[in-house]
Amino acid sequence: MPIASLRNCTKRYPGVVALSGASFAVEAGEVRALLGKNGAGKSTLIRMLTGAEAPDEGEVLINGEPLMQSGSLRAAESFGRGVRVVYQELSLVPGMSIAENLFLGRWPTGGGVIRSKEMEAQTRRALGLLGLDLAPSRLVETLSSAERQLVEIARVLLGEPKLVILDEPTSSLAAAEADKVIEAVQRIAERGIGVVYVSHRMDEIRRIARSATIVRDGRIIDTVDVGSADTREIVRLMLGTEAENAASPVSVARERTVLGVEGLALSPKLENVSFDLREGEVLGIAGLLGSGRTELLQAIMGIRHPEAGVIRVDGVEVGRPDFRAMVHRGFGYTPENRKDDGIIPLLGVDENAVASDFGKVESAGILSAPKIRAAAEAVIQRLHVKTPRSDTPIGTLSGGNQQKVVIGRWVHADSRILLLDEPTRGVDVEAKAQIYAIIRQLAAEGRSIIFVSSEVEELPLVCDRVAVLRDGRLREEFHTPNIDQDALMAACIDAH
Amino acid sequence: MTATVKRLLLGEQGLLILFVLAFAVVSATVPNFLTERNMLGLLQSVVTIGIVSCTMMLCLASRDFDLSVGSIVAFAGMVAVMVSNSSGSIPLGIGAALAAGAAVGFVNGVVIARLHINALITTLATMQIVRGLALIASDGRAVGINDPGFYALSLSRFLGIPAPVWIMALLFALFAFVLNRTVFGRNTLAIGGNPEASRLSGVDVDWGRIWIFALQGLVCAIAGILLASRITSGQPNAATGLELSVISACVLGGVSLAGGRATMSGVIVGVLILGIAENVMNLLNIQAFYQYVVRGLILLAAVLLDTVRSRASGRR
Structure with a gap:
């Protein structure tokens, strides 16, 4: 029994x-x-x-x-x-x-x-x-x-x-x-x-x-x-079997390497991680919950301090990464936990969008309301944010629209390397598709993107290349248009 | 050598060691400090803070906060004096004061735990309401005690030590036991350490918090009665600013404002440090205004020590 x-x-x-x-x-x-x-x-x-x-x-x-x-x-x-x-x-x-x-x-x-x-x-x-x-x-x-x-x-x-x-x-x-x-x-x-x-x-x-x-x-x-x-x-x-691979993106990556990571270690999660990211490339990082995906992005951004490894931006070694300096170098980072770390819920869409670079919306050190509105409108239009007004509190928007603003924040700051940690978590299907399109559009403009996701289905839709993080290292690598969901999932869950 | 010193100071007993050292230095250098008379005076001067810090410790340990203690002490003192004056019965006055204190604490607890109002705001409100009630009841004036038997509460001695000091010591022992050995005490620490985990483990978090506040009110009433007896009247303006001294003493004694961490011995040391600092400054004829500065500095130093200690032991 x-x-x-x-x-x-x-x-x-x-x-x-x-x-x-x-x-x-x-x-x-x-x-x-x-x-x-x-x-x-x-x-x-x-x-x-x-x-x-x-x-x-x-x-x-x-x-x-x-x-x-x-x-x-x-x-x-x-x-x-x-x-x-x-x-x-x-x-x-x-x-x-x-x-x-x-x-x-x-x-x-x-x-x-x-x-x-x-x-x-x-x-x-x-x-x-x-x-x-x-x-x-x-x-x-x-x-x-x-x-x-x-x-x-x-x-x-x-x-x-x-x-x-x-x-x-x-x-x-x-x-x-x-x-x-x-x-x-x-x-x-x-x-x-x-x-x-x-x-x-x-x-x-x-x-x-x-x-x-x-x-x-x-x-x-x-x-x-x-x-x-x-x-x-x-x-x-x-x-399931119905999971046909939808249209793969066409890579627009250029030759130039913008970010190089070599031998990055951050115990206990990351042992030895190395990869290159090219201009205009969307690199997917696949891996199970707890495989160290977030830690990897945070180590690059200087939020966590790795024990070993070299990070190069445009071929120049970064001594000790520090978040503000990385932003200054053109990096942008959207955290996994949007609600707690990504948005300031009671502030408007406008202020959330320009928070990454207030310098652009001030005159002589004083914030300029018309400039903020213009910058926010630009983000809202480019990323198709659905919001009644540009100063609506961001906390009242849907998850997908919040996420678009969080990404838009770095577009406002003219970041050229975007690290997106689970950008589609808690987002409805339609908004997901829009976020994929936004990411492709940003890549077409020559920005480079690292896209972390635990949903293997979406990686082939967005990424030029997917690397699998397992046991502290990047293991297999898959290239568009040959990114197969099943193989990707198998690589995530199995050690052989 | 320095490594040993560092280990001693950063260990669990760091504060105690500092206290003993400070006590020794003060005894050796300050005239008239280490006399029986001065020691008893010192202990009597910390009775109110000491008694109230017993329950403030529980309150902070459960991640709550109580600003209303000073007002409750004054209010309970008023009630004790007025009721015993009008009824002619001291026990009745004491009973009424205890009931009034517990009632205010209970209301605090219910509003905070059941209606989910922030403890800081709630007790800020009751602090003013209760002080207002004390002023209204007495028309803003001190109310003298009619029955001399009431003075006896604070004047009577046992083995040469005044009754209020005995009561304080008794409460210290009682609350050390409550905190360490009873379900109520351990639940208090658990609620502060991780409220969600406590709830999931079947701890009645809401009622736990309510009882802590009710107990706090009751203990404040004890302090209020003793204070009224010592100053021979009910004073509506008594014990102003007490809440900050009590919280200082607890924090000095290693109670975490983030909850989940408290020891009675630490709080006792915290109370005594505050008492000694004041006493020594009085003996040295230092102007009272400087005492505020010194108390603030001591508090800052203690908190810094605690932070350094936490980092050293890798606490999270």
Whole structure:
């Protein structure tokens, strides 16, 4: 009898079917990998198991019995039957000890007083199950990121867990650190606990899981035997067959190299990264969550300081990159997290657009309203920003239009090398297409662009060349018009 | 040599070591400092700050903030004096003052935690409201105590030490225990250290914060009653600026304004450092105006020390 199963579950959200007739089962002691692109339905499936949400149709069985409750009681019911989720490391309290973090919210007490001896003993036992030798009284802030992740896992081992769900537990870890987490997962399964393991790293999956369930567009596509299926096959199932390569862009790159990176290292993510970027070229960087894409862009911009490596701009070596100096050299950078790092939500589109270079919109040191308006109008027109007025607060615009302004900021500053980190994240389909067109147009003007994306489908549409970042290095390289999605995805997830 | 010094100062006990050194230097150089009379006077002078800093520590540790403490102290003192005058019963006056203080704190907590109003703004508002109530009730004048038994609260001694100092010491011990050994105390630190994680772990974050504020009000009332007893009247303008001294003492004692970090021993040291600085300046006949400058400098220095220490230990 499976420890947990979904029977014909369907879940609709306004406008989308997140899960459609899904059936899924995990046995005790089994490690089941769960694979699928972003938005394929993995998280909905997990929320069904944890009782965070109830299916519109179908039922969820834990320990052979269906979950009956609704609302917040449903999650408690699922928890009571032994379903546990390992959250990302951010759910620890850094200033408290390992033992306290494990027992947070369910302290062993006698009359309101915490029984610390008992707490430490149980903590030591839980850590022991994972093969860890850490003092329970150690503060979490003194632990490495892998150790923190392991503490998260140890936390779910208290009580009597039956099913443990891990959602990309290694995405924030370097390869060597990830080993410890994988060993811990193996130990959990050996104790007869069912494990659902969400990850995209095929080498990890091959080590711990026998079978992998692939989700696409809210459907369970297949469950394959990991041992016999090859990566290309799994990728084909993940991406689907309809994924025909649309029109590839025509490269307008010129010979001249504008940016050269050699032997860049930034532990623990980047080991040795080298590449050249030519004038008018769009270079895509593909890679999984946590592969170091953002770190790479930030190291080039001088936001992070690499331990080794040389950065050359127009053939001239940059001594120590520093953000303002890089902007001065003609660089522009749009951050991955647009809401927090990209926009100033309450300021107008106009001020957001000219923020990169106020010098252009002032007269004798005083900001000139007509100049700001003219500059903002220019950005709005060139990048097709849909906004009622040029001084509308940017926070009220859609994600796609916000992103266009964030890119437009660097067009205003006349930047010639643009580093775009996930510019299409959280952007609707139409705006995505417009952003691709904008990027091609900027390249045609002779600007050079690095386009970072975790959606392999879009890279062939925009890029002249795509390099795959994996385990701290740029591995394979693909050139237009021969950028194949499946091959790209396979290169991202697999070490061979 | 320098490496050892650095390690000592940057270690967990850095502040304590500095305190002991400063105490030794002051004892050796300032005349009349290390006398029984002066020591008792010093302790009595920090009673109000010391008592209120117990709960301010919890408040800051949970990532909250309370500016209304000074007003509550004055208000509770007024209530204690006025109720005991009119009813003729000191216990009744004390009970009313404690209830009034706790009620103000409870309102603070509910507004902050339930209505999600910023703690700074909320307590800035109650600080003025409560001070206003104290002024209205007394028509802006000091209200003398009728029953001499009320003075006895602060005059009585046990083993030669005045009662308020005992109460302060008792509260120090109590809150050290609460912070370190009780669910309430650990939840307080967890809420400040990572509110979201605490919520996900099943900690009742909202009620935790409400109880902290209610307790803060109650403890302020204790301080207010003792203060009224010492100055033999309810003073509507008593304890102005207390909130800043108390927060200074806590920060001096290593309590993080970002929440999640607090020790009672640190706060005690912080309170004593402020007390000693003032005491020494009085003994040396330094004009009171300079004391503000010195207190500010001490606070800045302590915060700088803490930042350097955090960087040295690679804290995030």
